[in-house]
Amino acid sequence: MKNMRKGFDRLIGGVVILVLFAFGMVSTVSAETFRMAVPKGSEDNFAFQIGAIRLAIANAPGEHQLEVLSVERLTQTRGLTMLRSGEINVIFAGYNPDFSEEFLQVDFPITRGLQGYRLFVIRADTQASLMRVKSLEDLKGFCIGSGQGWLDTAILKDAGLCVTEAPQNNLISMLENDRFDMMHLAVHEALKRDRVQQLKRAGLRVEETLLLRYQYDFFTYVGKNDKIRHSLLEQGFQNAFFSGAFNEYFRSDPSIAAAMDYIRQSDRRVIDLDNPGIGPKNDQTAEQYWLTE
Structure with a gap:
């Protein structure tokens, strides 16, 4: 009888553990x-x-x-x-x-x-010339400042654009001093209040008509x-x-929400670039997560 009782206790214990697992009350994942x-x-x-x-x-x-x-x-x-x-x-x-x-x-x-949706930052006297840009070929007539080591820089170069590489922290002062025609920032970065104020102090502004886009x-x-x-x-x-x-x-997120509204409401001319660095794994595995705006 005692052996039967032990066997019954083990059976009940096993059932309880199974139930706890079923309801997620026992975790098999260690805390990391x-x-x-x-x-x-x-x-x-x-x-x-x-x-x-x-x-x-x-x-x-x-x-x-x-x-x-x-x-x-x-x-x-x-x-x-x-x-x-x-x-x-x-x-x-x-x-x-x-x-x-x-x-x-x-x-x-x-x-x-969204990081691949880019606006140009320019000096005010460049805007008139950029109003005539309708295509990638037109854009090749301008030189773009881009961060040293950024993959964005390689994307722009692969597209045949004129690119001047520089440390990220130097880009604004170099643009201010006419070292290139424009620089680029992600939409949600360019529209941040502190960034807008920083650009204004440097005599710079966000370009009004173009949106550069790549994956x-x-x-x-x-x-x-x-x-x-x-x-x-x-x-x-x-x-x-x-x-x-x-x-x-x-x-x-306020900056993300502002950027999404800006993109939806904007009638900017979109120039799409290929990104050969994004391999097949990314295209297939993460395709469902990417914006389709």
């Missing part, structure tokens, strides 16, 4: 800590990207946390070094084929491709062998997207 770094003092500039990653983690299976380190004079190069060494275990960066080879890329474009965005990367965090982030972004949580977050 995600660590990323941003330049100290730039936390507000990257608030949308940080929030998007935090949202993905919240929508991934299990209970996890994100730690954000503020690092003095952090560059992308240093951030990648920290990822390689294990000081951090997740990073976001503009798509780069080299990154997708060295690290595991989470195939979710963080701004849904480009920030992606999230983890170490090549960090398959657990990679899987959690992919599941988290996917869950957030299909539940509507990501689009709600996307539309609630």
Whole structure:
């Protein structure tokens, strides 16, 4: 009788565990800590990207946390070094084929491709000439300032455009001093109040008639062998997207919302460029996430 009782207890215990699993009360996913770094003092500039990653983690299976380190004079190069060494275990960066080879890329474009919708910043005396630009061929008559090391720079060059490369922090002063005809910024970056004020102080303005567009965005990367965090982030972004949580977050960001309204209401002439750097994996896997405006 005692053996039968033990057997019955084991059976009941097994049934209880199965029920708990069925109702999600026992987690099979270990709690992970995600660590990323941003330049100290730039936390507000990257608030949308940080929030998007935090949202993905919240929508991934299990209970996890994100730690954000503020690092003095952090560059992308240093951030990648920290990822390689294990000081951090997740990073976001503009798509780069080299990154997708060295690290595991989470195939979710963080701004849904809005990063590839670009406005030109110009001196006021350039506007009249740009009114006559109707095509890519017309645009080749102007020289564009673009960030050193930006994949955008390679996209513009591959399209046959005249490009002057310079460190990002030097672009505005170089444009102001007539080193090139224009520079480019993502729509949601160009329309930010502090950016508009910065341009105004430099005697610059957003060009009125053109929109440059190509497939480009920030992606999230983890170490090549960090398959657990990679899987959690992919599941988290996917869950957030299909539940509507990501689009709600996307539309609630003031600069993103302003950019989307601006694009919808604008009658700008759109010049589309190819981005040969976005490989087949991105086109097939993440196609559903990209904007179709």
